[in-house]
Amino acid sequence: MTRNLEIEAERQTLADEVTKLFQAYRGPLLRYLMSLGVPVAVGEEIVQEVFLSLFQHLQEGKSRANLRGWIFRVAHNLALKERQRGVRRPQVDLDEQYPCPAPDPENSAAESQRHRRLMAVVRALPQQxxxxxxxxxxxxxxxxxxxxxxxxxxxxxxxxxxxxxKATSAEAVR
Amino acid sequence: MNHISDAELMMLADNELPEDRSAEVRRHVKDCWNCLARQAELQGGLAEFLQARAGAFDMQLSAIDGPAALLRARMKAVRPERRQLPWNRLALVAAVAVAGFWWLQWDIEHPLKPDSRLTPGATMAMSREEVCAVPDADEMRLVPASMAGQVFNSYGIQPTPRIYEVDYLIAPALGGATDPKNLWPQPYAAGVWNAGVKDALESHLRDLVCKGAIDLSTAQREIATDWIAAYRKYFHTDKPLSAHASFRKDLPWE
Incomplete structure (x- = not known):
């Protein structure tokens, strides 16, 4: 009985730890997934999968070395799998995926236009x-x-x- | 001193150079106008990219509370026993495969069904909710080498690469256990009723179970009793659908 309570407490501690990591990395992971062309909704699902795997990974007492790298690697691989599976899904239009930055009074129109151009140049770069x-x-x-x-x-x-x-010089030329 | 490359200047800017090299590069850059200009260009360019990127993505993120609560619920549904599953300690035997000569004589229309005495099927004590809460991951191929050897042994097969996969009779995604009683050597080239077709059935059954269309125990029993009959029943067809012949579970990602 005590043993069960101990296990339960341990699980709870791990779940808390994973939740903290989730709070820290959900945004960064989602942005990275979007940059790979994954729709936001699918990205949310992938992030859930990543942290559920992390929970199991830690429960099994596996390596804690560089968890951030681990988290991104798993997300990256899931996104690639998702893309392979993507034949069944309509392709995401990257221009829609990267919307125009919201109008910001502190940002001049010229600046946001420059940013849009820069992101367009980045999208034309080799995948890696x-x-x-x-x-x-x-x-x-x-x-x-x-x-x-x-x-x-x-x-x-x-x-x-x-x-x-490449991105900045191409931008300067225009 | 040699010319400093853009890559090294980038590393310097990002504080990524080893200490001794960093000092050396700094000394050089101090007196090299060309290097200074390129370094400034790299730093400025990166800063500009970061700014442009932030504007493009940040606005799309919704509140975190819902997703965080969902994750907590899903973690709660993961059974503690999972940690004792053998695939923790496994060498990754991605599709352990083997060969014998006799398979060449195999009638390719003839399906290899598991021997029900050797492989009656074994399950983990998991409820439907628990099975469906865990993503349909790829632990499929994680059979410890020693256990795979045991399975080949019991079937009297001499293992040689790339002819068989050691397959779960009841897939882990359907609550199947990593247990010799639930494993059998399935030839990749077993004609139309091959491993890919069985994978398609497993995916379909899991969907039905998680949608509540059939019971978990029914799915487990039917796939364990005669998976080909189950395939015919659930896909309403006598022969495997052509799309399923090449159906593959994804490769392990770790």
Whole structure:
């Protein structure tokens, strides 16, 4: 009986921990998933799946090293699977997916137009370069990005420098 | 000193260089106008991207309370026993496969059904709610190597790569247990009634169970008794649907 209570308390602690992580990373994960072209509603479902897997992962006493990297990697892989499955779903129009930024009195119209153009340039970049940029934007360290995408640290640095320069120089030309 | 690449300047800006290299690069950049300009361009460009991106995504996020509550409910539904399931400690035997010569003589129209004495089917004690609360994940292929060996042994098969998969009779997504009593060697090339077709049936049954159209125990019993008969019954067809021949459960993602 005491043992059962202990197990229940342990589960509760884990559930609390996972909920905290969910609160911290749901937004970043959803933004990253949207950047991969996943519709918001499907993204929410993927994020649920990620944290349910995390709960089980921790319950099974598996590695706690770099949970943020783990979370993003699982989300990334689920999104790719979702995309493979996507033949059954209408493709998401990325222009709709990235709506125009809301009018902001502090942002001039010219600035939001520049931002839209920049995002359009980013969307035209190679897939992996885009993923590096979006993961970097969510605050992941290069080592974590490399782990999520299964590429080397050098490849991450190269992709980031290349795509930042491409995006901003293309923007300046217009 | 050698030219500093854009990639290294980017790493410097992001504080990603190892300490000794970082000091070296900093020293160089201090006296290199060209490097300074490129570094500024990289930093400015990244900042601009971050700003543009924030504007594009933030407005779409809804309140977190609903999704957080849903997650808590789902975690509650995960049974504690799950932690004792053997696939914790498994080597990932993604579709353990084997061969023998005799399979070549296999009548390809003939389905391999599990031997009901060796593989009667075994389930975990899970309710419908519990089965449906856990996403239909890919633990399908996570059979410990030692257990797979045991299964081949009991069927008297000499394992050789890529001919068989060790399949669950009752899929984990339907509450099936990782237990030799619930595992059997299924040939990939078993003609029309192959592993892909069975996977399609499992998905369909799970949908029916989670929609409440049939009982979990009924689904488990029917798939364990004669999965081909169950397929015919639930898909209203004598032969496997062509789309199902190549139906594949996704590969494990971890």
């Amino acid at each position: 370069d885009q993923q590096c940029l979006h993961l970097r934007a969510e605050g992941l360290r290069y080592r974590e990005i490399a782990e999520v995408l299964g590429i080397s640290l050098g490849a991450v640095a190269l992709a980031l420098s290349r795509s930042v320069l």
